[in-house]
Amino acid sequence: MVQLLKNDVLTKEVLDWAGTHLFHFEASSCSQKVRVFLNLKRIEWEDHPIDLSSGENYSEYYLGINPRGLVPTLVQDGEVHIESNDILTLLDSHFSDNKLIPLGMEKKMAEFLHHEDDLHMDLRTITFRFTQPRGKAPRSKETLQNYRDRGSGTVRGQKDRKKDVELKFWETAGNIGITDEAVHRSAGRFKEALNTLEDRLEHSKYLFGDNITVLDIAWVVYVNRLSRCGYPLERLHPNVDGWFWPLRKRPEFEREMQVPADIQKVINDHHALLKRAGRTLVDVGEL
Template sequence: MNKHDPITLYHGRTSVCSAKVRVGLVEKGLEWNSELLDLKAGEQFDPAYLALNPNGVVPTLVDGDLVVLESSLILEYIDSLSDRNPLMPTDPKAIVATRHWLLKCLDIHAAINTLTYATIQRSSILATKKPDQIAAMIARIPNPKAAAKRRDIIDNGLESAHVDGDLHALFNTFTEMSAALGRGKWLAGERHSMADIALIAYIDRLDRLGFDALWSGRFPEISPWLEAYRQRQSYLDAIEAFSPADVTAKMRTQGSAHWPRLEQKWQAYLQNR
């Protein structure tokens, strides 16, 4: 086994991208230093953190003088740090399939972000912040495109144009997942791999929001995959341990309140397929 000094991960407790990197770290058995940011308090916008990650998002991995951004890239990097439990398959077709999923995570993350903010996050923000506070919060987002999206979603919720586009991205994701899981137990075949790590936090988030009906009827292969993953120690240590039962229960209750309208939009999308 390769020896390596502990790396440092800047992450958020319930951030889906942070969660998937934590899963990878546990699977690899790597030691790492935790720098947990309070995202609700806006610690990701502190100047010291922005010097590491100018986008003001998590996670960020620091290894000596190397700073690695983007969760999918971080997964590949940590896999290179140790020979223990290789996360990337060796079969060329499986490698291509895995890297395909890593690239798709950009669209998948955008969709999960949209549904989270258009439902429970929007409700919380509108209930606790005044208009000037909301404006100030959005003004701290460094990326103008991301700031404009956040403004639109807070203003319009599930009626935001971003929702329709991201439902399309999720439909494509579920379709490809269903096909892959019809061929093997895991996304890249019979062996658990980085492809599964890349997606677990996103599907888990949708389930915690009470949105599992997005796939449970039309794409039944996904639920057994999710339940199988929830038996892995990496899930328990990297996701479950950061999501107390009361927090999950509250998230599901709040999310379920938005499900009727989301279901209407989802069914309308499916009818036009």
């Protein structure tokens, strides 16, 4: 569990907040995961939007709350929690009605969620090539300098190495772009992971048995993003396709995953261009 220590947090005011507060961004997959969870559990929460597209996550204020500069961040009664899967786990035990992690299965679920989190950079790789065009350098030098300079830089009192991983991702994306090799590798990883889910769904209605759990929430969000990027879900993984759509259409999910019409149009135009050039996710990822 990643609960920050008081010294990791420089924006001290949050340490006095009562109740459930979520810092999040509308279009962020990890934020969507937590919001869907909150909807399904019917938990009341206070809304703190952070605009990733303008670099608000690298502001002094936000890096003072989450030294990793990522969303989501939960402040629960003055305790600051980062990492979406840890946030779900914490909230499920704090609000014990309608459990979404079956009792006694916490360890097994943690393993599955860990595997899903390991694919997060692959999701980002695919997103940045196959949603709307992001320009040559998706994060400016100035933005990245802010990221380097601000915040405590520590998580649980230790220098945070994940910040270096983030910096490396954005610097590589700026210097050489998101390469075909990177897309190919990430698409391959997802294909393998989704094949495993395909097998699981042969034997059960949901990913972890016959009731919906946090694992379904996490994977619906990922699959939703992949399918928006042009991943051929129905062709490669028909069971996953059959599981995905009914969940995706439930209001608790639908509400959090809408794309504004103007952005959707830009994505559609981009896909049309990629299709003409033979450079879609299916082409580059050899799916």
